[in-house]
Amino acid sequence: MTTSSLKQLTDNSLVKNSSFINGNWLKSSATFDVVNPFNNSVLTQVADINPSDVEKAVIAAKNVQLAWQNTTANERSEYLKKWANLLTENLEDLALLLTLEQGKPLAEARGEIKYGISYIEWFSEEAKRVYGDTMPALSNSQQIIVTKQPVGVVAAITPWNFPNAMITRKAAAALAAGCCFIVKPSELTPLSALAMAELSLQAGIPNGVFNVVVGTNAKAIGEVLTTHPDIAKFSFTGSTAVGKLLTKQAASTVKRVSMELGGNAPFIVFDDADLEAAATGLIAAKFRNAGQTCVCANRIYLAESIKQPFLEIFTEKLKQLKQGNGLEDVQLGPLINKAAIDKVSTLVNNAISQGATLHYLGEASATGYPATILTNCTNSMEIAQNEIFGPVATIFTFTNEQEVIKQANDTEYGLAAYFYSQNINRIMHTANQLKFGMIGINEGIISNAAAPFGGVKQSGYGREGSHYGLDDYLEVKYLCLGNLV
Numbered sequence: 001m002t003t004s005s006l007k008q009l010t011d012n013s014l015v016k017n018s019s020f021i022n023g024n025w026l027k028s029s030a031t032f033d034v035v036n037p038f039n040n041s042v043l044t045q046v047a048d049i050n051p052s053d054v055e056k057a058v059i060a061a062k063n064v065q066l067a068w069q070n071t072t073a074n075e076r077s078e079y080l081k082k083w084a085n086l087l088t089e090n091l092e093d094l095a096l097l098l099t100l101e102q103g104k105p106l107a108e109a110r111g112e113i114k115y116g117i118s119y120i121e122w123f124s125e126e127a128k129r130v131y132g133d134t135m136p137a138l139s140n141s142q143q144i145i146v147t148k149q150p151v152g153v154v155a156a157i158t159p160w161n162f163p164n165a166m167i168t169r170k171a172a173a174a175l176a177a178g179c180c181f182i183v184k185p186s187e188l189t190p191l192s193a194l195a196m197a198e199l200s201l202q203a204g205i206p207n208g209v210f211n212v213v214v215g216t217n218a219k220a221i222g223e224v225l226t227t228h229p230d231i232a233k234f235s236f237t238g239s240t241a242v243g244k245l246l247t248k249q250a251a252s253t254v255k256r257v258s259m260e261l262g263g264n265a266p267f268i269v270f271d272d273a274d275l276e277a278a279a280t281g282l283i284a285a286k287f288r289n290a291g292q293t294c295v296c297a298n299r300i301y302l303a304e305s306i307k308q309p310f311l312e313i314f315t316e317k318l319k320q321l322k323q324g325n326g327l328e329d330v331q332l333g334p335l336i337n338k339a340a341i342d343k344v345s346t347l348v349n350n351a352i353s354q355g356a357t358l359h360y361l362g363e364a365s366a367t368g369y370p371a372t373i374l375t376n377c378t379n380s381m382e383i384a385q386n387e388i389f390g391p392v393a394t395i396f397t398f399t400n401e402q403e404v405i406k407q408a409n410d411t412e413y414g415l416a417a418y419f420y421s422q423n424i425n426r427i428m429h430t431a432n433q434l435k436f437g438m439i440g441i442n443e444g445i446i447s448n449a450a451a452p453f454g455g456v457k458q459s460g461y462g463r464e465g466s467h468y469g470l471d472d473y474l475e476v477k478y479l480c481l482g483n484l485v
């Protein structure tokens with residue numbers, strides 16, 4: 001029987017149990033349990049920060065902000081490279097920690113750590129590519145110069161589904177731009193963030209530049225991070241509902257805001273698609289992290305003429321996926337908690353009561369959810385208008401290209417979309433009409449540090465990764481030099 005304990009780590013110094021502020025570990029009397037979602041065992045206790053102590057992180061960051069933004073781009077690049085190298089050296093322990101606290105299969109956890117490291121590596125180079133402009137002046141006695149400067153102290157709040165990569169995707173860009181950084185990770189998965197903090201210390205990143213505050217009073221902590229006047233920018237990844245609340249709070253001090261929110265991705269298989277490739281792509285796009293990602297395929301539209309052959313291929317592939325303990329040889333881990341299981345069950349039962357057909361039902365442990373295929377779904381069902389966040393494939397059919405594009409766009413979200421076709425005219429026509437920030441064309445996994453990750457509509461705004469990702473942490477300054485002879 002696989003033991004599920006932190007003792008399995010090679011280097012137990014990576015297990016940290018309190019907030020990391022100004023290079024120190026802040027103890028507090030109150031603690032909260034960190035639970036393994038597969039068996040609900042308590043992994044460890046973590047100090048529950050008193051919201052009144054969150055300001056200590058703000059002060060620490062503010063006190064070192066000028067020194068940090070006055071380092072050279074090369075110096076910041078070197079710090080980031082050291083951090084990335086340490087994360088790579090500790091990859092196995094970081095992956096084990098992530099699977100223990102979040103549940104995803106170890107192979108996926110390794111993938112997430114590498115994905116998270118790729119953002120640090122990407123921005124260690126982007127730090128050296130912050131460029132300005134010159135522009136034609138109104139007279140020869142003038143010179144116009146445009147420079148870019150770091151926005152200042154950045155605060156962030158991140159979710160439990162990618163407890164490593166959602167932090168590095170923000171922190172790496174912030175540090176590269178010359179901004180000090182404070183993050184509140186989800187109280188469900190604080191250990192990955194705290195291990196990252198320990199490695200930032202080992203990388204020599206100066207005290208106060210990278211800070212992690214952990215606690216169960218997300219509301220109170222969030223109020224400090226969204227309203228404190230010494231925080232210039234706020235970045236959030238999580239649900240649209242919470243994103244709206246935090247955006248309102250950040251408006252009180254007119255902070256720069258980036259929002260990476262929920263999704264409701266359509267996945268369209270046209271009649272000219274490579275069905276084998278589309279089925280493989282859908283397995284990846286639907287079942288990664290047991291369906292708990294904001295870019296998961298949430299609605300699957302099949303051309304009527306290929307529905308039967310596609311479903312046969314897809315169902316056979318789905319039967320190969322095993323659900324269970326992420327530490328063992330499985331492809332689907334547990335959901336994050338019982339509330340998540342109840343939410344998915346309600347959506348499925350509601351869909352069936354509204355006419356959906358249960359086409360396939362896999363097996364699952366008590367803390368998992370069975371891989372499921374529902375057919376005969378319609379856009380009016382709750383399951384079509386909500387982010388499922390579970391391993392449930394909902395099948396819709398269509399006969400007309402314009403109709404399916406209209407249905408795909410029929411959502412308040414606009415994060416990711418996918419479609420499979422081998423006709424270039426149909427590909428360009430469809431890509432131009434889909435209202436989403438990111439589109440996978442004949443591809444089910446599109447996440448890449450070199451590409452701009454982000455959405456439109458109620459999936460938020462701002463971009464993370466790519467050369468666009470630095471702009472969110474920079475202010476443009478216009479200098480007008482006059483009276484030149």
Ligand SMILES: NC(=O)C1=CN([C@@H]2O[C@H](COP(=O)(O)OP(=O)(O)OC[C@H]3O[C@@H](n4cnc5c(N)ncnc54)[C@H](O)[C@@H]3O)[C@@H](O)[C@H]2O)C=CC1
Pocket residue numbers: 157158159160161162184185186187218219220221222223237238239240242243245246260261262263293294387389415459
């Ligand atoms: N667009 C994107 O890149 C991503 C979006 N998400 C979305 O997030 C949801 C799942 O993740 P969850 O962690 O459950 O989302 P969530 O929005 O409930 O929580 C996200 C973070 O916000 C914090 N939080 C919750 N209520 C808060 C409040 N009142 N004030 C301050 N902080 C608060 C939580 O502690 C956590 O750290 C799904 O809707 C998913 O689509 C998740 C990951 C990535």
Ligand SMILES: O=C(O)[C@H](O)CS(=O)(=O)O
Pocket residue numbers: 161162165166292293294295447453
């Ligand atoms: O939280 C998420 O869902 C991630 O943003 C998805 S990805 O970046 O890992 O694709």
